[in-house]
Amino acid sequence: MARKHEFTGDQVDAAIDFVISNGAEDRGQTVAYARVFQAAGLPNPQNLHEGGESHLVTEFMAAFHHRCRERQLPPLDSLVVHVGGPRAGFPGAGYFGVNRKPDPRNERATPEAVIASTMFWQTQCDECKRWGVKSRRGQL
Template sequence: MDETGFTSEQVDEAIDYVIQNGACNNGSTTTYSLVFAAAGLAAPQELHNGGDSHVVSKFMEAFHHRCVGRGLPPLDALVVHVVGARKGQPGGGYFRINGLPDPFAQRTPPEQVVRAVHFWENQKLSCANWGT
């Protein structure tokens, strides 16, 4: 484990979990909590509450880049919140990593919302097509 708070093996374990429990099930979504548990990490809520929210962002960024490195579809598109205002939606970091504004943020202009949501839907579709 390095200064990020996780190892590359933990990232691979999380990716493998999503493959087995989301991607290979017609691109079904899964939750951040389950993905972090599969990696042997504390739940994202606990990391945020403990002042380690940077670990959540860094982990999901590593997850994203590792999918690319392994020649996988964008499996991070299938990881969503289980409760709250973003229930069923990815976190803002998902859009940031992909160079898009967060469509679920209040100040995002409507045309950018449409573009970002369309991108996310296409990413989920590519996972669903890969998993079947």
């Protein structure tokens, strides 16, 4: 199937900047995927999934992850979460995949993997919060 949507580096940067100002610098708050995609000028992730373009969501968030590293930013992708369903309050499976961690929401994950991956995610969120406080205070 041919892609209907693409994304650019500028869109990735716009999404990162949105998460900085609406997540990291706002006491390390999580941000909904839909808001991040809207900030990037992309369709709602739910619409992409329903339209057979779920790969675009994964590719965009992987680009987001790698661009944070290029810009020497904390792992801001850890703050991007689902707002409903079984993953409510958690990032998507792709977040754990790009970090080479088991998905704690996968029904086949062992209890140990669930704990380790969840702790990894929480540590990354805390890193973003600490960075956000410094950024907000002009200490970077």
